[in-house]
Amino acid sequence: MKLIGWRLKWRMQRTQLWILDCGDLKDTLAVVEYIDDIYAYYKKTESSGCVSPTYMDRQFDINEKMRAILIDWLIEVHYKFELMDETLFLAINLIDRFLERCTVVRKKLQLVGVTAMLLACKYEEVSVPLVEDFVLISDNAYTRIEVLDMEKLMVNTLQFKMSVPTPYMFMKRFLKAALSDKKLELLSFFIIEVCLVEYEMLRFPPSLLAAAAIYTAQCSLYQFKQWSKTSEWHTSYTEDQLLECSRMMVSFHQKAGYGKLTGVHRKYSTSKFGYAAKAEPALFLLGGL
Template sequence: MKKSLGQVIENKENLIKDHKTSDSLTAVRTFGTNITNQKLILSPFISNNPIYLEYYADDIYTYLYSIETLHTAKFGYLKNQHDINEKMRSILIDWLVDVHIKFKLVPETLYLTINILDRYLEKNPLSRTKLQLLGVAAMLIASKYEDIYAPDISDFVFITDKAYDRDEIILMESSILKLLEFNVCTPSAYRFLERYCQIIESEDKNFTLAQYFIELTLLEYRMIKYPQSLLAASAVYLMHKVYNIIPEWPDELIIKSPYKENDLKVVSKEMCLLFQKARNSQLQVIRKKFLTQQFFQVANTTLIY
């Protein structure tokens, strides 16, 4: 005999009541296991803050490591660009960082913008007169993906001093998405940096110095040859060197990342050189950003390495 919907619901509610205990880890529903109120037993260096999704974090980051090079440009792609060179790319990125600050976008938007920019240039020769257009269209796509409230197209028309109109930006946005086959999602160095610093419970100032190191790499074309997770790990390693934090690459990060200390030395030295060159560089937007109180003035840090 078929049961009514009301009877089915009542029977399930009774089943849940029978199994409910205040400290139970085995509360069961007929359609699955209830883990919402389970007391998760986590390793001592992992946060119990639910926003970090620690119950799933290892699986999430194992997946991110596996896909981080799937949608990235390959170093050397500029050889195929006849009207654009490394210096033009750096100047554009310096300007995009300034736009990113003015629009108050989330950090991930900046990294995704540069990723989209490089991937498009890798696949499509472009005139230098369209390079800024590519930059604003890439940031428009990235902000739609990462920010709650993306800037309007009219904002990008304004920020380029009306060098491009609304239709041109829309056409470039469409061209980018078609060429990249709508594959926009990719993990950034910033996301891995958050993970590493959260594991070792870094202070905000320490995190910010490491963030400065990875943002400086955005300007350098040659740095795209390194995986994003390696850039983030090397930034943490260099930050620990600068602040004399021992060990420079803690056991927690050896366990929770694919890297050992020797894997980080080459990249961290390159970051150190970028930091030293930044003071006298013509491209000053990133350095000025990290000279503000908001970023603990870490660009003035004395570097002994």
């Protein structure tokens, strides 16, 4: 009986993979033969890139609000330099992992931010901005030597561990499972970028953040709960497992255009990003809270 159950599960898995990836069979870059193993590995190792959701308690001169201001500004820098999405998510991951391990005075926090963006560019980009570009964007608050010294400190502190699963890696796969169109994709990325600014979202692993962002975007677009069996299969999350995170996302979506930190909202209020920020938040998910 156990053997029959295993075979049935294996056949179901192969069917799900075929449905999702059959269109990419001739694309060697899609690595259809290995894609499921790759994402299983990402899921298994995602904790290696996570930080304690209370690490800021060990910082004596910076706080959650300062982190939020820094990341909101870095999202604008990322947009100004026209960098890849992967670069933004990695840069913020580097910042959090570094701050978890090293105490930083507030006047050096922006230096940590631009250095993390520089490192992420070197890892992800084909054409990397110059150190001088980051000095200039920081209004010459730091010198070239200071940036390079911080770069050495960061890579040594992180033991050169740059390749960690970020929410971006899961977003691309999970959007495919959700049969996403451009509208859903842009709204999902708007929601998850809003979450990058929020320190309290560090409590959720990258895969859950990605799945919840897509689920929340679907609820926002269609104004009813929607989470297919295919999405559940490929994300390994049920709708119930996403709800807590999703409700927090709805609250952030609701207030994204207000207050002082509106960088993500302004970015996604442009035609380039499909005016995604103007979508109505899925307030019905907050019912009963």
